[in-house]
Amino acid sequence: MTRRSKRVAAGPAWLCAMLVGPALAQPARLDTLTVNAPEAPPLAISHIAADDLIAPDHRSLAQWLNLSPGVFALNNDNAAQGVRVSIRGFGAQAAFGVRGIRVSLDGVPLTLPDGQSDLDLLDLKLIDRMSVVRGPSSSLFGNASGGVVALNSRPIVAGEARLQAESRGDGGRSARAEYSTAIGSTALRASLAQSHFDGPRDHSHVDARWSHLNGHYAGADSQFSFGVSDLQVDALDPGALNASDMRSDREAARAANVEFNAGETIRQQRLHARWDKTLDNRWHIDSVAYLGQRDFANRLPFSNGGQSTFERSFAGLGLTLSAPHQAVFDRPQRFSVGIDSQWQADDRQRYDNNPGGQRGDLTLEQRERAQVLGLFLRNSLAISQRWEISTGVRQDWLTLRTSDRFLSDGNDSGERQLNDLSGDLNLRHKNAAHTTYLRLSTAYQTPTISELANPAGGGFNPDLNSSRSHGLELGWLGQTASLSYELVTFLIGSDDELQSFELEDQPGRSFYRNGGRSQRYGADLALQWSVNDWQANLAYSLLIAEYADGELDGKRLPGLPRQTLNLSGAYHWTQQLTLALHLIARDALYADDLNTVNVAGHLRANLTAAWTLLRSARQQLRLEMAIDNVLDTEYADNIRINAFGGRAFEPASGRLARASLSWHF
Numbered sequence: 001m002t003r004r005s006k007r008v009a010a011g012p013a014w015l016c017a018m019l020v021g022p023a024l025a026q027p028a029r030l031d032t033l034t035v036n037a038p039e040a041p042p043l044a045i046s047h048i049a050a051d052d053l054i055a056p057d058h059r060s061l062a063q064w065l066n067l068s069p070g071v072f073a074l075n076n077d078n079a080a081q082g083v084r085v086s087i088r089g090f091g092a093q094a095a096f097g098v099r100g101i102r103v104s105l106d107g108v109p110l111t112l113p114d115g116q117s118d119l120d121l122l123d124l125k126l127i128d129r130m131s132v133v134r135g136p137s138s139s140l141f142g143n144a145s146g147g148v149v150a151l152n153s154r155p156i157v158a159g160e161a162r163l164q165a166e167s168r169g170d171g172g173r174s175a176r177a178e179y180s181t182a183i184g185s186t187a188l189r190a191s192l193a194q195s196h197f198d199g200p201r202d203h204s205h206v207d208a209r210w211s212h213l214n215g216h217y218a219g220a221d222s223q224f225s226f227g228v229s230d231l232q233v234d235a236l237d238p239g240a241l242n243a244s245d246m247r248s249d250r251e252a253a254r255a256a257n258v259e260f261n262a263g264e265t266i267r268q269q270r271l272h273a274r275w276d277k278t279l280d281n282r283w284h285i286d287s288v289a290y291l292g293q294r295d296f297a298n299r300l301p302f303s304n305g306g307q308s309t310f311e312r313s314f315a316g317l318g319l320t321l322s323a324p325h326q327a328v329f330d331r332p333q334r335f336s337v338g339i340d341s342q343w344q345a346d347d348r349q350r351y352d353n354n355p356g357g358q359r360g361d362l363t364l365e366q367r368e369r370a371q372v373l374g375l376f377l378r379n380s381l382a383i384s385q386r387w388e389i390s391t392g393v394r395q396d397w398l399t400l401r402t403s404d405r406f407l408s409d410g411n412d413s414g415e416r417q418l419n420d421l422s423g424d425l426n427l428r429h430k431n432a433a434h435t436t437y438l439r440l441s442t443a444y445q446t447p448t449i450s451e452l453a454n455p456a457g458g459g460f461n462p463d464l465n466s467s468r469s470h471g472l473e474l475g476w477l478g479q480t481a482s483l484s485y486e487l488v489t490f491l492i493g494s495d496d497e498l499q500s501f502e503l504e505d506q507p508g509r510s511f512y513r514n515g516g517r518s519q520r521y522g523a524d525l526a527l528q529w530s531v532n533d534w535q536a537n538l539a540y541s542l543l544i545a546e547y548a549d550g551e552l553d554g555k556r557l558p559g560l561p562r563q564t565l566n567l568s569g570a571y572h573w574t575q576q577l578t579l580a581l582h583l584i585a586r587d588a589l590y591a592d593d594l595n596t597v598n599v600a601g602h603l604r605a606n607l608t609a610a611w612t613l614l615r616s617a618r619q620q621l622r623l624e625m626a627i628d629n630v631l632d633t634e635y636a637d638n639i640r641i642n643a644f645g646g647r648a649f650e651p652a653s654g655r656l657a658r659a660s661l662s663w664h665f
Contacts, residue, residue, distance in 0.1 A: 041378070041390045041426040042437030044070065044134040044475055044488045044524060050127060050154075052537070054570060054580035055608035055624035055660070058124040058166075058174075059197065061085075065149070066566050066584060069524035069539040070134040070488075074559075075638035077199055078650055079206040080237035080264050080298075082120060084638065087134050088492060089520050089545040090146025090445065090469075092559035093500045093641045100445045102141040102148045106225065108272040108288050112314055113342040113370040113398065115143040116448040118294070121231050121268060123193050123210040125164065125176060128154040134524060135490060136443030136471040138422035139392045142340070142374050145445040145469045145494070156189045156216050158182035166660035170653065172197035186217045199238070200653035203253035203262070206235040222277035229270045229292075236263035239301055240638070242646040243597075250634065250651040256301035261357025264298040283323045291315040299353050300509055305363045306353025316342040336392075337377040344370040346449060365406040366413075366459070368449050372398045386429055393423045398446055402459050412459030416452070418466050420444040434478030443469045447498060447512055455503060455511040465514055469494040484528040492520040497547070497557075499593060502644040510642075515593070516550035518557060533572040540565050547593075555595050558641045561587035576612040581605065591639050591648035599648070602635040619665035628656045 046068035056063045057076060060083040065073040072092070074084045086092040090100040098117040103110040111117040133140075133148035141148055160180045167173050176193035193210045211230040217223065239254030239262060256262075270292035277285045294312040320338035346368040352360030378392030400416040424441035445467045452460040475488040497515040522542040529536045541564045545557040556562075564587065570580040583605050591597040607627045614621035629652070637652030 041140070041380070041392065041424060042428045042435070042439055042475065043137070044473065044486070044490075046071075046132045046134070046486075046526060046539075048130045048132070050129070052568075054578055054610050055626040055658075056124075057626070057628065057658070059195075061119060061122070061124065061130075061149075063582075064124075064127075064130050065132070066564075067537065067539055067568070068132045068134070069486075069526050069541045070147075070543075071132055072541070072560065072564060075650070077201075077637045077653060078204065078237065079120070079197070079199075079208070079233065079235040080262070081638060081650075082118070085149070086560065087132070087146035088490065088522070089543055089557055089560050092557065093498060098149075099448055099451075100143075101146045102137065102143070103151070104148070105151045106153055106227070106272075107150075107274050107286075108227075108290050109316060109318075109342070111143070112448075113316075113344045113372040114400070114448040115446050116450070118268075120208070120233055120266060121210070121229055121270060122151070123176070123191060123212060125193065126153050126178075126191060126212065127151050134488070135439070135473055136422075136424075136441040136469050136492065138396075138420070138443035139376065139378070139394045139424040139441060142372070142394065142396050142422075143398075143444065143446055145443040145467065153214065156180050156187040156214060158187050160664070162662060162664050164660060164662040166658065168197070168658040169656045170198055170200060172199075172658075185219070186215055188213070188215045200656075201238040201251050201253055201651065203236050203258050204238045206233070208233045208235075221279075222275065224273070224275045226273040227271070229268075231266060231268040233264070233266040235265075236261075237298075237301075238262075238650070240640045240643055240647045241649050241651070243649060246636075246649045246651050250654075254301065254647065259355055260299060260301045260303070260306060260353050262299050262301045263357075264296065266294065266296055268292065268294040283321065286318075286320045286322075288318045289316070299357045300506070302506055302509075303352055303354065303360070304506065305350045306506075307351040307357075307359055308348065309351075310346040310348040310368075312344065312346045314342070314344045316340065332382040334380045335377070336379075339373070339375050341373045342371070344449075362406065365404075367403040367405065369401045369403075370398065370449055372396055386431060388428045388430075390426045390428075391424065393421070396420050396422075396444075400449065400452065400460060404459060412454070414459045414462070416460055416462075418446050420446075420466060420468070433480065434476070437473075437475050439471075439473040439475075441471050441473070443471070445469070445498065451498070451500075451510075451512040453511060461512070463514070464498075464512055465496055467494055467496045467498050467514070482529060482531050484526075486524070486526040488524045490520070490522060490524075493548070494518045494520070499642070501642045515547065515552065517548040518546065519548045520545045520557075535570045537568045538566070552593055555593060556590055558590050558592050558595075559639055561589045561601065563587040576615070578610045580608045580610075582608070586635075589639070591646075592642050597646050597648050599636055599639055602633050603631070604633040604635065605630050619663070622662045622664070623659065624662070625659045626657070628658070629653060630655060 048067050060076050062073040062076045065071045072086045082097045085098045103117040129152040131150045162178045165175045174195035178191035180189040191212045195208050197206050209232045213228045216225045239257035272290035274288045297309040300306040318340035322336035324334050350364035354360045374396045376394035380390035398418040404412040422442050426439045428437040447464050454461045471492040473490045477486040497518045499515040500510045525540040527538040545560050547555050565585040567583045572578050585603045588601040589599045607630045609625045611623045632655040636649045638650035640648050
């Protein structure tokens with residue numbers, strides 16, 4: 001259950017390799033990675049491995065993400081909303097899914113051109129490692145004010161098979177199977193997973209199925225990998241309650257959500273490929289390509305335009321070229337240059353939603369397109385054995401177009417151009433065990449296509465623009481024989497903060513506007529300790545996030561606790577049995593811009609165990625057990641920001657037992 005805090009390598013290609021590449025394939029506890037050339041820009045990075053979690057809940061990434069300081073994840077229970085992630089406060093106002101944060105899987109983006117990331121395609125039992133970059137990162141990745149979440153799949157081992165089954169105290173169950181083989185030098189893995197959960201509340205049933213086929217080829221100086229994925233989800237949405245209704249009945253769904261059968265259906269397919277090659281033992285090429293489609297339909301808890309559907313097509317290409325050189329000052333350096341492009345097209349319709357979720361009249365039909373082109377370059381210079389300086393710059397051009405096909409109420413076709421320049425400057429000092437760094441950076445966050453919805457009718461909101469941020473970060477990290485530590489302090493200022501709001505006649509649907517300036521400052525602390533059979537991890541975050549002008553001056557940004565603490569401890573009782581305790585403490589927060597809807601803080605605990613029943617050279621049988629929320633704490637699992645009528649609360653599960661059995665052979 002060890003978490004790695006490592007500093008490794010590079011410009012965009014190197015950094016991608018660091019986050020998801022083979023250098024992290026088999027990390028040791030409290031390890032370091034030696035790099036001979038200048039490294040990546042210094043960043044606040046948390047590395048989390050699957051082994052760090054004992055008997056995790058695989059319904060969402062929330063338990064993974066909460067192991068990193070500076071990260072706040074909500075919503076483990078409502079599949080119709082998806083896990084909501086904020087890093088240093090960015091992403092907290094997303095209506096659903098993830099925005100303001102870049103997400104990738106095996107080096108391939110999961111984030112669309114408009115900045116929205118959908119994580120429901122992930123089969124979390126295939127995930128081996130996760131790296132979280134905290135802080136403004138647009139000069140490296142584009143639309144990423146908050147940071148980056150990079151996921152890496154388990155390596156493919158030819159001839160390996162796995163069967164897994166899980167049962168939960170709330171009636172939920174899941175099953176999966178996978179098999180790996182090899183054809184020549186290419187390793188292949190096929191997996192199929194299915195889950196059924198009823199959730200802790202009425203009207204929260206979900207059925208999901210994932211199918212994945214992955215392949216990997218490794219040559220002498222090149223690697224090629226590919227993946228094909230299919231997703232099917234049918235989920236009901238119990239909706240949010242006001243504080244009074246939540247106290248009255250925590251298991252109840254909102255009445256309107258039941259009346260209008262609120263929920264969603266998703267069908268998605270995706271194909272990706274990645275190729276990297278080293279030329280002349282010097283130049284490194286890293287390229288990615290992907291394409292896919294997503295069919296989506298939802299039912300919201302109101303009548304007027306309460307059903308929305310879209311058929312989405314998307315694609316992307318990326319190319320990075322990097323190499324060491326000594327062209328300046330005759331000192332070791334590394335130069336990177338790259339280009340990436342993404343494209344997205346949504347054919348969207350909106351209908352009235354009649355009681356029972358019956359589809360009514362068409363109220364909107366339009367085709368929405370987003371295309372982004374990014375160019376970036378950076379250089380790292382080793383001033384001396386201990387000092388290094390690096391800088392980077394990136395320009396992004398985002399074009400958004402809408403073509404109105406529902407002309408009975410006028411033509412709302414339009415186009416938006418959002419162009420942004422980002423940069424960073426970094427200074428690092430390091431010795432054998434400790435590193436200190438200073439980082440200046442800028443970033444931007446564009447509104448997504450759904451956030452550009454016009455509250456006055458069709459087309460895009462003409463008054464909504466990108467939010468821009470600039471950050472200052474000072475960090476210390478290092479390790480001893482048994483302890484790794486990381487302490488980062490930061491200051492981030494933002495202009496045109498994106499704010500969500502709801503209309504009275506469309507509750508449950510979020511629109512967006514630009515607010516004024518905001519500021520965020522605080523600190524992230526991570527400690528990892530390991531002695532003999534004991535391990536402990538601590539992730540503490542302090543975040544002061546406030547509006548800095550206008551009528552909201554001095555008000556706290558909604559959806560963000562000032563303090564969070566995650567403390568995990570594990571004891572390896574024997575080689576076969578591990579026991580773990582995970583404590584999560586969250587400070588109070590507000591659910592609205594005016595700071596009138598208070599969400600109380602809480603402390604909760606999860607108790608988990610993993611028992612290897614059988615282990616031999618050819619097979620392993622493993623039983624994992626957990627009691628989530630063992631203290632039966634009453635808290636809100638999800639918070640809806642600026643919800644009309646104070647309906648901000650989605651109650652969490654009470655005490656819940658679950659168990660899973662896996663056979664690896």
